[in-house]
Amino acid sequence: MPAFAVSTPAQTYEAIVERGVLRRLREFIPPRAGKVFAVTTEDVWQWHGDLFTEGMAGREFELLWFPGGEERKRMSSVEAMAERMVELGGDRSSVVIAFGGGIVNDLGGFLAAIFMRGVPVIQAPTTLLAQVDAAVGGKTGANLTSGKNLVGAFHQPLAVLTDPGVLATLPEREYRAGVQEVIKCGIIRSPGLFELMHTCSKHVLTRDPEVVERMIAESVRIKCAVVSADERESGLRRILNFGHTIGHALEAETGYTHFLHGEAVGIGMIAAAHLSHLAGSLGSAARDEIIEAVERYGPFPDLTGIQVESVMGRLDKDKKAVQGTVHFVLVTRIGETEVVAGIEAAAVREAIRLALR
Ligand SMILES: NC(=O)c1ccc[n+]([C@@H]2O[C@H](COP(=O)([O-])OP(=O)(O)OC[C@H]3O[C@@H](n4cnc5c(N)ncnc54)[C@H](O)[C@@H]3O)[C@@H](O)[C@H]2O)c1
Structure with missing residues (x-):
């Protein structure tokens, strides 16, 4: 299945579109990485958590729960997740995996962009919208009361892993x-x-x-x-x-x-x-x-x-x-x-x- 290169001054990486690519998730985590944190929502985890765990092939990771919803795509959610990362022992060697729809990709990417001034992120989009748009291109961010996506950062991922198979459960x-x-x-x-x-x-x-x-x-x-x-x-x-x-x-x-x-x-x-x-x-x-x-x-x-x-x-x-x-x-x-x-x-x-x- 196809892989497409994104080449920017900051980073060159691949966006892979492949049924079952999440089964190979561990391959994309740098060998010297420290703790791995997966940002996800309960519904995505219920449907596809087993696939994610299988893909990690025994590599330990911590889950950072995001309750979901545009109204919670806020700086306060990012701050809460960053605090949790510190509690769980996150440091500059940590890696974030954003596993969910576009909101999770935007927030998880933003979290990675600012945690300890920036740690790597892997984007694993699970909605069609996120697969074709939100997860690719390194735009991350959150909403303000005054408008959508008004704070954020460009933070290109290590890789974008698009598994069309997960769309079977999408409403x-x-x-x-x-x-x-x-x-x-x-x-x-x-x-x-x-x-x-x-x-x-x-x-x-x-x-x-x-x-x-x-x-x-x-x-x-x-x-x-x-x-x-x-x-x-x-x-x-x-x-x-x-x-x-x-x-x-x-x-x-x-x-x-x-x-x-x-x-x-x-x-x-x-x-x-x-x-x-x-x-x-x-x-x-x-x-x-x-x-x-x-x-x-x-x-x-x-x-x-x-x-x-x-x-x-x-x-x-x-x-x-x-x-x-x-x-x-x-x-x-x-x-x-x-x-x-x-x-x-x-x-x-x-x-x-x-x-x-
Ligand atoms: N950064 C960018 O370049 C960019 C581009 C386009 C959109 N966006 C952002 O993306 C967001 C919208 O993303 P969205 O449409 O994916 O919404 P979303 O993230 O809210 O996901 C929609 C719902 O589907 C659920 N879900 C996700 N995957 C599922 C699956 N496989 N099976 C069952 N349920 C699943 C989610 O938990 C959620 O309830 C907006 O905030 C928008 O601003 C960003």
């Missing part, structure tokens, strides 16, 4: 939310992947192992290439935000409980497709294809009552606004994008209105 809604990030990868960089999501939706939705592995591998390949070209998001990496600017505003506007992240990105991509068309970058046929692909993997939470003006107000607060200017990723054709600043507010307003209809 349907979480799975579909993750599919939206796969569609995003197709739209921004891979007409072939977009086509697969269009023509093989039955196989995608029944989690046909061969199709699932193909879509994860292609998404991870894209993410690795983009991160290698631009680790710090000063240029190319911004394209990964397609659909996210408005998606984040929707999540914030609804208190982070109404949408799953991938669902908000789905609606954000519909808005971005409308915006690309309104800005003259995208033809109507491609716009409709994008909307159809996104909607095929719904349903989405109820959109009634979400006010266009309130979403507009949230856009300026997005941390991706640079010196007060919101940048949008527009699609010019399937597989190609451009990043544009200074789009007229009326067009943005209309795109949001159309997406919320």
Whole structure:
């Protein structure tokens, strides 16, 4: 199965997409490492703890429990885990393994980034969204009351171990939310992947192992290439935000409980497709294809009552606004994008209105 290299000034490592790779977990722990700490949630451990333990092949480790939930993706959770690491004898030789969904990958990565000024982390993502996005690329962090992911660090892992087999237990809604990030990868960089999501939706939705592995591998390949070209998001990496600017505003506007992240990105991509068309970058046929692909993997939470003006107000607060200017990723054709600043507010307003209809 494929392995993709991520090469950044800080670190070069592999993202491996392989059924059963977690059975080889111990191979990825440096031989001279000290204590190993696994950050995980109870549900993931109940389903897949045996697999993890088998992969450790007798190597001792300590569990750091995270109760789960976006509302607990906070500095206080990281601090509590760091305290626990010290109590359990953690030191500069320790290694963290983040074993769970995107929240665990973000928090576990952040914990590793700041524990004793930084220890290595291995990312072992267990949701589709985390496998194709959150676990790859070294962005780690936590939420503030004022917004999502407003504190964090770039901390590239030793390796990303993606085992598509663990997705068998993922709830349907979480799975579909993750599919939206796969569609995003197709739209921004891979007409072939977009086509697969269009023509093989039955196989995608029944989690046909061969199709699932193909879509994860292609998404991870894209993410690795983009991160290698631009680790710090000063240029190319911004394209990964397609659909996210408005998606984040929707999540914030609804208190982070109404949408799953991938669902908000789905609606954000519909808005971005409308915006690309309104800005003259995208033809109507491609716009409709994008909307159809996104909607095929719904349903989405109820959109009634979400006010266009309130979403507009949230856009300026997005941390991706640079010196007060919101940048949008527009699609010019399937597989190609451009990043544009200074789009007229009326067009943005209309795109949001159309997406919320
Ligand atoms: N760092 C990045 O580049 C990046 C990119 C995208 C998203 N993110 C972050 O990722 C987070 C969302 O991640 P998510 O969608 O994975 O949500 P999540 O981490 O909350 O996981 C969803 C739920 O599924 C459970 N779960 C995980 N794996 C499972 C499995 N195999 N079987 C059964 N249940 C399982 C989790 O415990 C949780 O209850 C957000 O906080 C977002 O900001 C980060």
